[in-house]
Amino acid sequence: MKNFMRKITISLVLLMSAFVLAGCGSSNKTEGNNSSNGDYSKLRVALISDTIGTEQFILQAYNAVGAAAEKYGFEWTSIECTDTAAWEENTRAASNEGYDLIIGIGWQAADPFSEAADEFENTKYAVIDTTASNDKVTSIGFKEAEGSYVLGAMIAKAFPNESLYGYISSFQTQATYKYRYGFEEGVKxxxxxAKFMYNFTNSYSDTSLAYEYAVQQKAAGANFIFGGVSASGNSGIYQAALELEKKGTPIYTTGLSIDQTTEDNKYIIGGLIKDTAVCVNTIIDEFLSGELQGGAQLLGIKEGAFGVVGITTETMNYKNTEILTDEVIEAGKAAAEDIKSGKVTIVVPEESKN
Known part of the structure; x- marks a missing residue:
């Protein structure tokens, strides 16, 4: 009888253990895809960025996280950084506070996120517009060459008789070469x-040097200058455009990352757009479905993440119809469709600086 009762006791213990393990397995699965029943109220998401202010590049992401939180019901916060040290401190603080997903905007996020990903294994990390060295971090980048190709086709259509096209950029790196290469291929x-003239300010904010280079490129024969310094640094080119107009020798140019066309400066005729909202939505959707993988992925024209003002967007702040004719818009849309369909594939080689 004792042996019989002992067998019953052991069987009950084993049965209870099975239930406990099954319960743990269910819990882990829920944490893995963050909700098996659609209840995301216990999830916490943090967005870390530079100071937001009116910076549209960051505001797009900020608004996207807020909209997703309202849609799915998770908790979220926005953390702003004023310098590199703040990035490290805020990344560690958010990690220690147990946020389930931490998203960083910009190159400053790469290093602190890479370090944190090894230490905080229960937290998912994702960066936008940069590539983290740690494959545990999801890195969302852009296919800059695609949008630049479309813009180049538009500019060639708008200025068909030009022999020289200008370009002013920040640094001469492989990252900026993607823009230059795509633009050149689009024009060609x-x-x-077509021939091209390039200058580099070696800064994202040196508006004075951008101004000087714009004047020099105009003197060399360029009537169009691609504004590739930064959304703020391009203002030096924009100032040159307004002042050259007064001298009767106007230039035309473009914006970067956001729609910088404005009625106050009709010489800014378009530009490129990095839509960080699309990146955020991709990250959150994959995270909530349990499909967010580490490593790098690139988004471009097809995904709507990297586009061209007035071509991949339905509206623009200001449209200079004297330059952006129906034929020019059609040329841009045709180039975009060629990329979407796979008819045109932009493979950017390593830049030769010889």
Missing amino acids: SLNPN
Whole structure:
């Protein structure tokens, strides 16, 4: 009888253990895809960025996280950084506070997120517009060459008789070469004999040097100058455009990352757009479905993450119809469709600086 009771006791213990393990397995699965029943109220998401202010590049992401939180019901916070040290401190603080997903905007996020990902294994990390060295971090980048190609096709259509096209950039790196290469290929798709002039400010904010280079490129014969310094640094080119107008020698230019067209300066005729909202939505959707993987992925024209003002967007702040004619818009849309369909594929080689 004792042996019989002992067998019953052991069986009950084993049965209870099975239930406990099954319960743990269910719990882990819920944490893995963050909700098996659609209840995300216990999830916590943090967005870390530079000071937001009116910076549209960050505001797009900020608004996207807020909209997703309202849609899905998770808790979220926005943490702003004033310098590199703040990035490290805020990343560690958010990690220690147990946020389930931490998203960083910009290159400053790469290093602190890479370090934290090894230490805080229950937290998912994602960065936008940079690439983290740690494959545990999801890195969302852009196919800059695609949008630049579309813009180049537009500019070639708008200025078909030009022999020289200008370009002012921040630094001469492989990252900026993607813009230059795509733009050059786009222009050459309609104007195969085109030549290009490049200058680099070696700064994201040196508006004075951007101004000087714009004046020099105009003197060299460029009537169009690609504004590739930064959304703020381009203002030096914009100032040059207004002052050259007064001298009767106007130039035309473009914006970067956001729609910088404005009625106050009709010489800004378009530009490129990085839509960080699309990146945020991709990250959150994959996270909530348990499909967020580490490593790098690139989003471009097809995904709506990297586009061209007035082509991949339905509206623009200001449209200079004297330059952006129906034919120019059609040329841009045709180039975008060629990329979406796979008819045109932009493979950016390593830049040769010889």
